[in-house]
Amino acid sequence: MRWFRRLWQKALTERRLDSELQFHLEQQIADYVASGLPPSEARRRASLEFGCLERFKEECREARWENHLDIFARDFRFAFRGLLKDRRFALISIFALALGIGASTAIFSVVDNALFEPFPYKDSRHLVVIRIHNRDSADREWRGAFFYPELREYMAYNHVFDAAVANVEDDIVYTAGGTTFRFGGDYVTPGTFEFFGVPPFMGRALEPSDFQPGAPPVFVLRYATWVSQFQADPALIGKTFNLNGISRTLVGVMAPRFAWGGVELWLPRSPDAVEVRLDGHFRRYWGMVAHLRPGVSLREAQADLTVIAQRLAILYPEEYPKRFSIEVDSFAHAVVPEQFRKILYVLFAAVVLLLLIGCANVANLLLARATTREREFALRSxxxxxxxxxxxxxxxxxxxxxxxxxxxxxxASFAVSRLLVSQLWGVSPHDPLTLAAVASLLLLVGLMACWIPARRATRVNPSTALRYE
Incomplete structure (x- = not known):
């Protein structure tokens, strides 16, 4: 850390440099005196031999890298004063860059979250969802939620999944101090959090014992809700909340990127045969996500589940269209449809082009400014x-x-990307590392654009530029 001290303690560094050079000078004088010269002659000869001490000081300063940082800071301050004098040039350049940078960063953040790494779940590429399509429907009407007997059949009798979980969304009313708040909640089946493989940020996730009859009522909170609604208070863990008239204990807060179901809290529930029909319909329909066994393709899974669906269509004809088909799709494609993916790619290409245009405009502006300062650069040279x-x-x-x-x-991109990502169910907002990586890349692209006018300025011929001065 010696270089850091030299950077921030310049006065001390200069005093040490003076002391060191003076020490060497005095040593040389002492050597001459020891050889028999008078002190005055020894000092004169040593001074002649050393020459100008300021020159040595300057050479020592130039040998240190922090001196280059000082020079750059000085040039930076000089350039800033120049920008203040020409505010129109500065505003146009900054607006062009901010527009390209903001748009490209926002879209890249969404593309990264929605297409490249949309979920923090374990082995998310093998997660799938099931849809039942009505083949007689002109707009391909489909159903992706299942009543209890149906859910039980698909989970228990398939040969293509090694695990499956289900959830059902419900409105959760939180009552506190005479005030009520409405949250979106998911009742989840046993093993849900083990299935996704995401550890909680604080506390614990739901465990198998929480699903047993007579178990104490508990729930898990989403990280974003914990921050926005409860000010990220760690003391909430273990406290009791009145949810839908039931006192439930908060046992954990999930990791920031965990957004399963797009809800704000999760509660344990096991689907059972009590969920019978009312007025000819089942009371509750569950969404299901499954994990494909290694080596099983989507087509093979579809064929296997079609056999189960045909048997269920005979048992529950009112729940199945006369002509239907089973579709097994990847979880990522179900959340981010193919049409939206194409739009994102086109938008990303467009904003990258916008960024390049902005950099080119700034390069042209800097080049024009450098041209008007040719005589100044020539005089400096x-x-x-x-x-x-x-x-x-x-x-x-x-x-x-x-x-x-x-x-x-x-x-600007932070707000825009949060708005865009919020429209995607289950996809979490961007993280700071993404922003840092994009900012570094943008800085590199911008510096390359600035390099052209900078190189042009260094090639000014003083004799030509000052010919008419």
């Missing part, structure tokens, strides 16, 4: 400025524009 100094001046201005554009664009 004639007075001894290195090409790297001129390069850092132009890059400093471009970097300022980039940082401001990225800051504004990321702030």
């Amino acid at each position: 004639a007075l001894g400025a290195a090409r790297s100094d001129v390069l850092k001046m132009v890059l400093g201005k471009g970097l300022q524009l980039l940082l401001l554009g990225i800051a504004i664009g990321l702030a």
Whole structure:
């Protein structure tokens, strides 16, 4: 950490440098005195031999990397003052960058969540859902929820799943201090949280004992609800809540990305034969998600479940169309339909093009500004400025524009992407690592755009640019 101390304790570093150089000078004087020279002559000769101490100091400073950081900071401040003088140029450039950066980051965040890694669940690529399609329906009417006997048959008698869980959504009314709040909740079957393989953020998930008759009523809360509605209070674990008139104990808060069912809390329930028909219909229909056995294709699963469905259609003819088909689809495709995927890809390509156009516009603006300052750069070069100094001046201005554009664009993208992702059931919002990776990539693209005018500025010929001065 010595370099860090040198960076923030410059006065101390300078004093140590003075002391070290003075020590070497005094040592040389002492050597000359020891050889028989008078002290005045020894000092004169040592001073001549050492030369200008300031030159040595400057060489020592240049050998340290933090000196380059100081120079860059100085150029950065100079460029910032230049931006303040030309606010119109700054606003146009920042707006162009913020528009491209904000749009591309928002869409990339949604694409990453919805297409590349939509779920944090264990082995989510092998999760599937079942649909019963009415082949006589013009708009391909389908049903994806199942009554208890049907659910039991599909779970127990298939040969293609190694595990399956079910859920049913219900409105949960939370009563506290005379005030009521309405939450979306899911009653889930035993083994649901083991099935998805996501550990809780705090506390524990629902366990098999929670589903036993007579077990104490409990529930698990979604992370986003815990933060937004309960201010992320860790003391809530173990407390009792009045939910639908029943006192239930909160036993855990799930991980931030766990959003199964798109609800706010989960409660234990086992489907049973009590769920009988009322007025000719079953009281409750359960959604089901299953995990395919290794090596089983969607087509094979569909054929296996069709046999079960045909048997159920005979037992419950009023629940099945006369002509139906069974479709087994991946869970990811069910959540994010193919049409929406195509739209996302097109949008992503469009906003990337928008970003490139924004970078090109900023590069042209910087190039125009560099052209108007050719004589200034030529004069600096004639007075001894290195090409790297001129390069850092132009890059400093471009970097300022980039940082401001990225800051504004990321702030806008955060709100936009949350809005888009909220429309996708079960897909959680983006995480900070995604934003950091995208911001780094955007910074690299922007610096490449700024490199062209910066290189142009370093190639100014002083004799040509100053010919008429």
